[in-house]
Amino acid sequence: MDDVAAMLDELAGEIARCDKCRLAATRTQTVPGEGPVGARVMLIGEGPGEQEDLSGRPFVGAAGQLLTRLLHEAGLERSDVFITNLVKCRPPGNRVPAPDEMAACRPYLDAQIALLNPRFVCLLGRPATQALMDPTAAISKVHGVPQERDGMVYVPLYHPAAALHQASLADTLVADMRRLGQLLRSAL
Numbered sequence: 001m002d003d004v005a006a007m008l009d010e011l012a013g014e015i016a017r018c019d020k021c022r023l024a025a026t027r028t029q030t031v032p033g034e035g036p037v038g039a040r041v042m043l044i045g046e047g048p049g050e051q052e053d054l055s056g057r058p059f060v061g062a063a064g065q066l067l068t069r070l071l072h073e074a075g076l077e078r079s080d081v082f083i084t085n086l087v088k089c090r091p092p093g094n095r096v097p098a099p100d101e102m103a104a105c106r107p108y109l110d111a112q113i114a115l116l117n118p119r120f121v122c123l124l125g126r127p128a129t130q131a132l133m134d135p136t137a138a139i140s141k142v143h144g145v146p147q148e149r150d151g152m153v154y155v156p157l158y159h160p161a162a163a164l165h166q167a168s169l170a171d172t173l174v175a176d177m178r179r180l181g182q183l184l185r186s187a188l
């Protein structure tokens with residue numbers, strides 16, 4: 001465990017020095033992700049927003065506060081899960097990361113997944129779902145439906161930021177998180 005924690009720290013240091021894509025030029029700081037070593041559940045979003053860029057921590061803005069409440073629906077605390085993003089630097093104006101930016105940053109995410117080896121990987125929104133599960137997936141069709149692959153269970157979910165602007169998506173997310181909670185309990 002100590003070794004994994006040290007390797008995650010080393011990776012965060014490498015990310016902090018990274019200039020492999022254009023997002024390095026506009027970031028305040030990198031946002032590598034955070035959570036406990038040994039987390040059964042990993043959450044992967046799209047990219048840091050303004051508050052995350054300023055604080056260096058993932059999901060601390062309005063979407064993050066909603067995410068914390070949604071995790072409770074699944075019987076989880078934030079401190080139970082490792083949270084990160086496809087890209088570790090904020091895309092200007094919160095635009096969707098470009099394919100070459102996601103590709104440049106992907107080795108960091110792959111290294112985090114390999115080090116943490118979570119049982120469940122929740123994919124928040126379309127870009128994360130398409131990048132890690134199925135490049136043709138429509139989040140409106142696959143949300144909440146777990147898919148087991150390579151010893152991990154991928155659970156695509158709507159991104160909490162989308163639910164901030166559309167109340168019906170918030171209800172869907174609550175239902176999906178409750179199903180995730182059932183899945184987690186049945187896998188104990």
Ligand code: SF4
Nearest residue numbers: 018021024089104105
């Ligand atoms: S987004 Fe990723 S690849 Fe691009 S500069 Fe930041 S850490 Fe490096």
